[in-house]
Amino acid sequence: MDKDIIKVNDLIVAYDDEPAIWHLNMALKENSITAIVGPNGAGKSTLIKSIMQLIKPVSGEVWINGSKSRKALKEIAYVPQKGEVNWDFPTTVLDVVMMGRYVHKGWLKRPNKKDREIAMSALRVMKMEAFRNRQISELSGGQRQRVFLARAICQNAGIYIMDEPLQGIDITTEKLIIKTIKSLQQEGKTFLIVHHNLDTVEEYFDHAVIMNKSVIAAGDIQDVWTKENIDKAYMEMGAG
Amino acid sequence: MIEVLIVLIIASLATSILGVFLVLRNQAMTTDAISHTILLGIVLAFFITQDIRSPLLIIGAALVGVLTVYLIQLINQTDLIKNDASIGIVFTALFALAVILISRYADHVHLDIDVVIAGEVLFAPLNRIEVFGFSIPRALWQLGILLIVNGAFVALFYKELKVSSFDPKFAYVIGFSTTLIYYMLMTLVSITAVAAFDAVGAILVINFFVAPVLTAYLIVKRLDHLIYLTALFAVLNSTLGYLIGYNLDLSMSGATASVAFIIFTIVFLFKPDGYIVLKIKKRRQRKEFMHAMILMLMNEDEHETVTPGEISRHFSLTEPETKKQLETLEVEGYVTRAEDRYRLTVRGEEFTHYSRIKYGLKAH
Structure with a gap:
């Protein structure tokens, strides 16, 4: 757990003239489960979107596995916020999970029977195989999140980047997602997760990045998860 | 007369299969803009070639169609006005420019704005070309090729179209260029719009792009089924519109567009979980x-x-x-x-x- 699988150097991101991220430095330890924590408007989503090159920074660098190229992104399984996609889209649960295989197919090639089997086993992990032919609009919030995680599993990437996966879901799904994440960690995967519930950080994560536009504290959960650090992140917001 | 029906059906199929992805991307109104602004491309290309039948007109129209999409995106990105408003501005500006150019410099040629907007598919069989020794309507030849091209596009890029319409950010991260897919789609939309609009008029072109897919969308829940059912409704609307227009001596385009609305309403009201x-x-x-x-x-x-x-x-x-x-x-x-x-x-x-x-x- 010593290698830095993602490195962010002196990142500045701004929306027009308002800086969302200010001189941010961080590193994601390989095989860790790392939380990104901070108040609303702290730039948490902006940070992960910058890592995935969905936002162009004003300055700074992002290294993924020692590479800055777009190809390096293929090592990332992205789990977006539930609200980011159109749930009325005419597609089934299995179809969405199969999209995780597209990265291995490239342009034009269609997924085959083997991809379908991989998708089905990902659905089984998330206990959603009975829903495979459901239209996605018929799913509850928790089921939607399970489908997204199944798609990420199906992608079989090394790094999972998740944007508030535990927001607005039932407790059963929350437990299942955490259990799945921990068992994927045993297989060598790395997690970077935007998290909103301060009460569960210590239980769910082994590393944390506490931020408010720049990093307040980052590292092993035992070292950084102190009242002082949390207050510092959340107080500045009130003062500013 | 049967040729008129065939032109209608082929035009509706070529447009509606692209319409599926326009509606799924909330771009239905963009087709409205494109099917009008391409007139500017036709006019400009005509000034260069001085030939109303030149294939350059289609290229000009397609370029202006893509320009329309680009300008709409550009105005959207400013975040100063909403998507529908930027469509309205670009659409009316380019279309007005075309109308001015026609009335000022091209009054003597056959670029009748009424025919362009309302269309008259009955004239389609009059303009013929020889293909492999067969005389067929020019519109049928052009639209037939476009149907094959559009069908191949959707079949080949099915997975890319699906993932980039459903979850564009995810599509980007896993290595697909969503911009490339979008502009390929919009280029084909522009080319198809100009070919179809020459044959059936702008109103029916817009109708073909959105009505069959909206009707099908009420019923099915899978993308592949949506495409098949859209094609079915496209054929149904065209056939009924043709029969009604022919027997009651009405405008074919008007009859077909009205049938599409009636069919949509019937499905909306009477489908298993519908209004009634x-x-x-x-x-x-x-x-x-x-x-x-x-x-x-x-x-x-x-x-x-x-x-x-x-x-x-x-x-x-x-x-x-x-x-x-x-x-x-x-x-x-x-x-x-x-x-x-x-x-x-x-x-x-x-x-x-x-x-x-x-x-x-x-x-x-």
């Missing part, structure tokens, strides 16, 4: 609930026998309504009547027992 079925279901639920309420009231000791008047005072029902409810209950054997007083039967009592369970109420 929902209304009927709600009505039945209300009626059943009222029955249960009345029976449960009569199950209480102090209301063992009741008159319609007492019930109507208890619930917000008029007396005639109450009488009707009680008559139904009597016919169905839940209550019996002695003069004007009603009481529960054994069957009625059983019913209240199950109603309490059904509505989650405490057992009596």
Whole structure:
């Protein structure tokens, strides 16, 4: 757990003239489960979107596995916020999970029977195989999140980047997602997760990045998860 | 005359399969803009070639179509105005420019704006070309090629179109260029719009792009099914529009567009979970609930026998309504009547027992 699988150097991101991220430095330890924590408007989503090159920074660098190229992104399984996609889209649960295989197919090639089997086993992990032919609009919030995680599993990437996966879901799904994440960690995967519930950080994560536009504290959960650090992140917001 | 029908069907198929992805991307109104602004491309290309039948006109139209999409995106990115407003601005500006250019410099040529907008598919067979020794309408030849191109595009890039329409950020991260897919789609939309608009007019082109897919979208829940059903509705609308237009001597384009609206309305109202079925279901639920309420009231000791008047005072029902409810209950054997007083039967009592369970109420 010593290698830095993602490195962010002196990142500045701004929306027009308002800086969302200010001189941010961080590193994601390989095989860790790392939380990104901070108040609303702290730039948490902006940070992960910058890592995935969905936002162009004003300055700074992002290294993924020692590479800055777009190809390096293929090592990332992205789990977006539930609200980011159109749930009325005419597609089934299995179809969405199969999209995780597209990265291995490239342009034009269609997924085959083997991809379908991989998708089905990902659905089984998330206990959603009975829903495979459901239209996605018929799913509850928790089921939607399970489908997204199944798609990420199906992608079989090394790094999972998740944007508030535990927001607005039932407790059963929350437990299942955490259990799945921990068992994927045993297989060598790395997690970077935007998290909103301060009460569960210590239980769910082994590393944390506490931020408010720049990093307040980052590292092993035992070292950084102190009242002082949390207050510092959340107080500045009130003062500013 | 059969050639007119074939032109209509091929035009509707070529446009509607692209329309599926426009509607899924909330871009239905962009087709409205494109099918008008391409006129500017036609006019500009005509100034260069001075030939109304030159293939350069299609290229000019396609370029302006893509320009339209680009300008709309550009204005959207400023975040100063909303998507529909930017469509409105770009659309009217480019279209107005085309109208000015035609009326100022091209008055003498056949670029009749009325025909362009309303279209007249009846004229399509008059303009013919020789293909492999067969004389066929030019529109049929062009649209036939576009149908094959568009069909191949959707078949080849099915997975890319799907993932980038559903979840564009995810599509980007896993290595697909969503911009490239988008502009490929919009280029084909522009080319198809100009070819179809020459044959059937702008109004029907817009209709072909959106009406069949919106109708199909009411029914199916999978993308592949949506595409097939869209094609089916496209053929159905064209055929019915042709038959009505032909027999009643109406504008073919007008008849086809109207049929599309009627078919949409029928599906909207009568589909299994549609408006009418929902209304009927709600009505039945209300009626059943009222029955249960009345029976449960009569199950209480102090209301063992009741008159319609007492019930109507208890619930917000008029007396005639109450009488009707009680008559139904009597016919169905839940209550019996002695003069004007009603009481529960054994069957009625059983019913209240199950109603309490059904509505989650405490057992009596």
